[in-house]
Amino acid sequence: MTVGGWIVMILSVGGVTLLLGWCVYKVVTTPGSTEHLHSQADIETPDVREE
Amino acid sequence: MNQTGPKETWASRLGVILAVMGSAVGLGNFLRFPGLAAQYDGGAFMIPYFIALLLLGLPIAWVEWAMGRYGGARGYNSSPGIYRAIWKHRAAPYAGVLAMVIPVVIYMYYVYIEAWCLAYACRYLFDAWEKFGNDPAQYREYFRQFAGVYGNGQALSTEGEGLLGSGIFFLIICFVANFVLIYRGLTKGIEWFCKWAMPALIVCALIVLVRVLTLGTPDPAKPDQNVLNGLGYMWNPNTPRIGFWESLSNPQMWLEAAGQIFFSLSVGFGIIITYASYLRRNDDIALSSLTAVSGNEFCEVALGGLIAVPAAFVFLGPEVLQQLNSTFELGFVTLPNVFGQMYGGHLVGFLFFFLLFLAAITSSLSMLQPAIALLEEGLGLGRKASVALLGFITAVGSAFVVYFSENLLALDTLDFWIGTFAIYLLATFQVVLFGWILGIERGMEELRRGAEIRVPSFVKYIIKYVSPLYLLVIFGFWCYREFFDPEKAVRLRQIRENLIVQLSVGLIVIVTILFFLLIAQSVKRWRAAELRQQEKTP
Numbered sequence: 409m410t411v412g413g414w415i416v417m418i419l420s421v422g423g424v425t426l427l428l429g430w431c432v433y434k435v436v437t438t439p440g441s442t443e444h445l446h447s448q449a450d451i452e453t454p455d456v457r458e459e
Numbered sequence: 460m461n462q463t464g465p466k467e468t469w470a471s472r473l474g475v476i477l478a479v480m481g482s483a484v485g486l487g488n489f490l491r492f493p494g495l496a497a498q499y500d501g502g503a504f505m506i507p508y509f510i511a512l513l514l515l516g517l518p519i520a521w522v523e524w525a526m527g528r529y530g531g532a533r534g535y536n537s538s539p540g541i542y543r544a545i546w547k548h549r550a551a552p553y554a555g556v557l558a559m560v561i562p563v564v565i566y567m568y569y570v571y572i573e574a575w576c577l578a579y580a581c582r583y584l585f586d587a588w589e590k591f592g593n594d595p596a597q598y599r600e601y602f603r604q605f606a607g608v609y610g611n612g613q614a615l616s617t618e619g620e621g622l623l624g625s626g627i628f629f630l631i632i633c634f635v636a637n638f639v640l641i642y643r644g645l646t647k648g649i650e651w652f653c654k655w656a657m658p659a660l661i662v663c664a665l666i667v668l669v670r671v672l673t674l675g676t677p678d679p680a681k682p683d684q685n686v687l688n689g690l691g692y693m694w695n696p697n698t699p700r701i702g703f704w705e706s707l708s709n710p711q712m713w714l715e716a717a718g719q720i721f722f723s724l725s726v727g728f729g730i731i732i733t734y735a736s737y738l739r740r741n742d743d744i745a746l747s748s749l750t751a752v753s754g755n756e757f758c759e760v761a762l763g764g765l766i767a768v769p770a771a772f773v774f775l776g777p778e779v780l781q782q783l784n785s786t787f788e789l790g791f792v793t794l795p796n797v798f799g800q801m802y803g804g805h806l807v808g809f810l811f812f813f814l815l816f817l818a819a820i821t822s823s824l825s826m827l828q829p830a831i832a833l834l835e836e837g838l839g840l841g842r843k844a845s846v847a848l849l850g851f852i853t854a855v856g857s858a859f860v861v862y863f864s865e866n867l868l869a870l871d872t873l874d875f876w877i878g879t880f881a882i883y884l885l886a887t888f889q890v891v892l893f894g895w896i897l898g899i900e901r902g903m904e905e906l907r908r909g910a911e912i913r914v915p916s917f918v919k920y921i922i923k924y925v926s927p928l929y930l931l932v933i934f935g936f937w938c939y940r941e942f943f944d945p946e947k948a949v950r951l952r953q954i955r956e957n958l959i960v961q962l963s964v965g966l967i968v969i970v971t972i973l974f975f976l977l978i979a980q981s982v983k984r985w986r987a988a989e990l991r992q993q994e995k996t997p
Contacts (some may be wrong), residue, residue: 409690409695410695410697412696413502413690413695413696416502416505416694420505421765423509425757425761427756428753428754430753431749431753431754432476434750434911435475435911436748438746441475441602441909442472443913444742445742445746445750445911446479446738447482447483447747448482448963453691453737453828453831454833454893455831459564
């Protein structure tokens with residue numbers, strides 16, 4: 409493992425971990441996040457209710 | 460949609476994060492990404508990978524969410540309809556053919572890899588790995604026989620392994636499970652899974668990561684195959700095989716890095732745009748998609764990147780990493796070695812592959828929704844009839860992938876031409892549509908409405924100028940190499956010379972024609988409905 413390898417690894421892993429940490433902080437400190445934030449998993453398509 | 464109660468708690472907010480992360484995590488993170496990183500010498504691959512994440516992945520994810528919600532507000536849920544709502548041109552809905560073909564064809568091989576995960580989990584349940592001991596070559600050999608790498612038709616069964624060695628048996632289970640869930644529309648169950656099983660998968664991956672990082676030198680006869688050199692293989696910008704700048708001059712690597720970002724974020728699939736069309740006018744899309752992207756990247760880079768490649772280097776050596784038939788292969792030939800060297804490895808191995816199977820199911824369930832939306836709004840079919848029709852089409856495609864298993868060439872061909880190339884084209888079309896046809900100011904207004912974070916102004920310049928230019932330049936270099944540099948051209952040469960590749964491309968063409976005809980029929984219905992509407996209006 410070269411010095412360049414250590415730098416790439418720390419920047420890559422550290423960068424994505426910090427980004428995730430920031431997003432988690434934003435979601436838990438944002439009032440109304442449970443109502444306004446969505447993912448594919450919690451979007452119920454209307455056709456499911458129709459049949 | 461999620462209709463929450465009046466009281467918000469920390470647990471409910473964490474539940475939102477897990478649901479968002481859970482829907483983003485899939486096979487691309489733990490299996491496809493390490494395979495690609497190994498193929499393109501690790502550290503150098505991370506440069507185009509992160510550039511693609513910042514300049515393409517996140518901006519185009521925002522573009523898709525915004526365009527989807529925009530189209531949904533105008534009564535469209537399918538990509539052809541949404542494109543038609545944005546671009547008043549006869550060709551607009553036909554551009555949506557890619558948004559139909561991509562998820563449907565990816566589903567054909569994705570569900571097969573799902574079946575591999577389930578089969579591997581079951582082997583732990585029935586102690587079937589015991590006989591291989593700590594011999595890495597045996598694990599590799601088993602995978603090759605199980606996946607039918609040695610000849611077409613050989614993936615149907617593995618000699619002496621019974622049902623546990625039958626890829627087709629597990630494929631049928633996965634197919635039935637997927638279609639029962641899609642047919643019955645069990646969205647709540649999927650949401651529940653994301654909230655509970657996803658943390659379990661991440662905990663499992665962290666346990667595996669700790670074991671990989673403490674492997675040391677398992678075989679004293681091969682002192683170079685140690686974990687530090689394995690990490691070096693994954694992260695060093697220079698490798699003994701190829702220099703940093705030489706790696707970076709390969710347009711195929713830039714194309715595949717962008718393709719991996721799109722694949723794992725489900726961007727350029729036609730999936731996000733469809734789901735976003737069901738959102739309410741003031742729902743957040745900016746923070747939701749940023750959270751999905753960050754969770755996905757954490758699983759991919761911090762977990763996937765630190766587990767499979769270093770472990771493969773330690774157990775199998777660097778030569779094997781260069782001889783993979785498919786980017787999905789790496790995890791299956793490597794991880795059983797790691798579990799074999801762990802205390803409680805049986806349990807962790809079972810949980811890891813089973814949870815990965817469940818994570819894959821959450822991804823594959825969403826893959827058919829774009830085509831279902833088209834069949835419903837374009838042809839007037841009900842959900843169940845749409846699912847049945849798609850079930851037939853994808854079953855034929857999956858059978859094709861299982862049968863033509865030699866060197867996993869059919870799978871690899873579909874994965875490149877659809878899982879990388881077509882996604883790349885669709886992402887390019889969508890970013891141009893948003894930035895230049897919908898109009899960047901209107902588009903940004905749509906993105907910012909209801910946003911829980913401030914989307915910086917420079918993002919509009921990235922979406923309007925940088926992303927399209929970046930996509931077109933890489934595409935230009937890739938085309939130049941494929942058409943004018945016969946020494947390095949790989950994919951077009953395969954089409955000219957190999958029958959399985961020709962058949963695989965033929966399958967893509969047939970599915971494309973089918974959806975083209977379906978879109979043409981949908982356009983007729985939309986026009987007729989518009990005429991009726993005009994006649995009613997005084």
